Amino acid sequence: MRAAEAAGARAAAEAAGPARAAREPGPAPRPAAEVPAAGEGLAALTALFGETGVPAPLASRAAARLGPGAAAVLRGDPWRLLAVPGVLPRQADHFARRLLGQDARPDDPRRGRALVAHLLTEAAREGHTVTPAADVVTALERLQVPDPRAAVEAALDEADVLALTEEPAFDAGEDPDEDAALPEPEEILGLARWALAEEAAAEGFQRLTLTAVPLLEDDDVRELRSGLPEDRSLALTAALRTGVSVVRGAPGDIERTALAIASAAAGRGVRAAVAVPTDRAAADLAADGGAGDGPRVTSLHRLLEPRDDPSAAPGAVVFGRGEQRPFELDLVLVTDADGLDVELCAVLAEACADGTHLVLCAHTGAPPPAGPGSPLKDLEASETVPVVALDAAPPDGPLGALTAAVRGGELTPVEAPGREVVIVPAADAGEAVHRTVQLLTDSIPRALGIPPEGVQIVASSPGGEAGATALNAALKARLNPGPGKFAGMDPGDRVVVAAPLPHAAVGETGVVLGGGAHGLDVEFAGGMATLAPADASRLRHGWAVTVGLGRGTPRPAVIAVMSPEGLSRPAVAAAFGLARRHLSIVQAAGPALARAVRDTAAPERRTRLARLVMQ
Known part of the structure; x- marks a missing residue:
């Protein structure tokens, strides 16, 4: 019944206007008269976080996720802070205690509802659209929710979470046992979106x-x-x-x-x-x-x-x-x-x-x-x-041969007389970052004539000492040092769209031209765009990107930084396959790279x- 009601509401919304892709969750917008201006909303949120000891840098992320009325939303339900990426349940509980005092109780329906949504959101970040209800209940028990079933019901009442059923699978080649009891359908939960x-x-x-x-x-x-x-x-x-x-x-x-x-x-x-x-x-x-x-x-x-x-x-x-x-x-x-x-x-x-x-x-x-x-x-x-x-x-040159071998589960050396493929060993993460900066700023432009703007660094992991974040920090310090005046960025920074924007798709790269109170000016392949201040949080520095952000856009040269984190055969093949003329593999994963190519498929x-x- 809940799914049918939600589907009906969705159909009515579609009939009223153009298609929407709610690519990031957020509360339903309030009437325009009630919504504060973006600047006022951010100021109110910053003040609220100051009162409760929340780190100030979280304000921009919370405003981007919860909207200009975020301060009012959080005062009404402090556990809505869990909707902001990176916030953990214990941090939301701490925020609620600072805001509500003794009224912040483990059995607060708002807490249980938010934790259910948080667990399903975390599952969605791993690619799952549904999760067994039993798994959610078990996780709620670990989070010390006194009545997990009541928490699930509270989440279902909000219609942001749906209860569904999964019929048991039957083996067509197996003779059914007439006396055996039929397995019960499994209850599963999913975020409505x-x-x-x-x-x-x-x-x-x-x-x-x-x-x-x-x-x-x-x-x-x-x-x-x-x-x-x-x-x-x-x-x-x-x-x-x-x-x-x-x-x-x-x-x-x-x-x-x-x-x-x-x-x-x-x-x-x-x-x-x-x-x-x-x-x-x-x-x-x-x-x-x-x-x-x-x-x-x-x-x-x-x-x-x-x-x-x-x-x-x-x-x-x-x-x-x-x-x-x-x-x-x-x-x-x-x-x-x-x-x-x-x-x-x-x-x-x-x-x-x-x-x-x-x-x-x-x-x-x-x-x-x-x-x-x-x-x-x-x-x-x-x-x-x-x-x-x-x-x-037949593989087209060394790059094609290497990528085909990886797709087949083998990491084999290839002959590359024209330096189409170069292996750059790195003893540790620090050396991997150093070698990557050297390749982008000197070795590839000098030896191959490919300028830095024609080179894309692809990291196997966003985090870690040799992940995309660490690489971008080192590259900004080398290529375009600055105070990060505009949402952490400066004119000349290369950026990538990490969450959808009206102006550009996820994975689109551009260069920051400038910014101010009006927003951030970015030159993308499709032309210049001005991003509202709140939308700037959807950008990341883009000299180095993850495989997910780099996929689908080949570049003349690719530097694939392979650290032990985030490795799988599909991810490695995708990273290598982005190179059109040259591929440098910064090998900081040791034997884990060959094992991943041989044994690690994408998780189900x-x-x-x-x-x-x-x-």
Whole structure:
């Protein structure tokens, strides 16, 4: 009943306006007259944190997550502080005690409700869209919640959390025992935004499959297939005849195939577009393919037409394309589709009109998305759409050979007479950081003629002594020292979008031009954008990025910094596969790197999409 009510509310909201991707959770916006101005709200929040001993730097993050009325929200419910990334339950409890005194009790319904949401949010950060209710209850007991079941009920009453059921799986090859008791369905919990996104994505895939008709006559398809290898012929046929299809292949090959399919279809009058992860990647693919008058090549973000909406909840990105205003396209091919979390996948499916053909293209062995869910893997597991694997072509040079070997589970040396691949050993994290700075500022520009702006550093982990954060700190000190006057950044800093913005997609890199009370001015590949002060918190320094932020945007040169943290075969293959001309591997992981490539796949995720698509 709760899921049905929430789905109904969601449908009503969609009918009233354009598609929204609430990419960061936040409270529902209050009427405009009640919401303080951003500056006033931040000042009130800073004062509140000063009263309660909360570190001042947390104010900007809390304002970005909870909105300009954050101070009032927290005074009414101090445990809402748990919605801010990085805040732990014990810290929220301390804040509540400072604010409420003796009225801050372990059995406060607000505490239990917030802890349930916190646990599910932490699970979502690991990629899960749902969690067994029993696991949540056990975790609440460890957090000394006196009545865990009451806490779950309090969370369900708020409608931000949904109770769902998971039917037991049966082995089709096993003879049922008539006398055996049937297993009970498992109760699972999920945050409403992810549960509803999975339902919307499933409905979208089903709708596109059922409403599809062939885009071209059989004679035209046969003519286009003539002379193509069998795998390309199958991919082209699936794209033109079925509503949803999946194509997998090697880095570079899959993008070229997507562009070739779109170009062939466009040449016969089909309205086609290729959507890639970032504006930078779109410009590179269009240049490589000589798109000219052919199909549109753009970032998925631009294709969805993001726009500013003052009424949106904090952190929400509002798209102009959706169910009420779908794409005016017959064929949409999306590259790096494994990088789509379930929410963005739902927005994409809803933006496709009835009869539009959607082709999801991805690299073989790609890592899962940074956000919750695993839509492409779930869609393949449902066996409801055609899946075409492109034949592996002979590796294209040392870079291709190394990446192919890693995808196959082997870390093998390759011959690189042109310095296409260089291994840089590092005894410890400090040496790894030193070597990385040296490669970016001196070795690669001097030896290969690739300027620093053509080099992307990709770290296996965001944290740690050789993670992306530590690398960026060292690179800023070397390349652009400054006080961090504008939200911790200075003109000349390279930045990356770490959470969606109306102006740019996650993973888009840019350079800070300046800033002030009006916001932060950043030059992205798609042009200059001015970010509101609260939105600046969605940027990170971007000389070094994680695999999740770097994926889908190849660069002339890549420095892959491999530390023991965050290693897996898909992550290593994705990092290596971003290099177009040169790859330097700063090896600070020792034997852990080879073990990860050989033995460590991406962790499994708990999701519902595969079952939903099959219903």
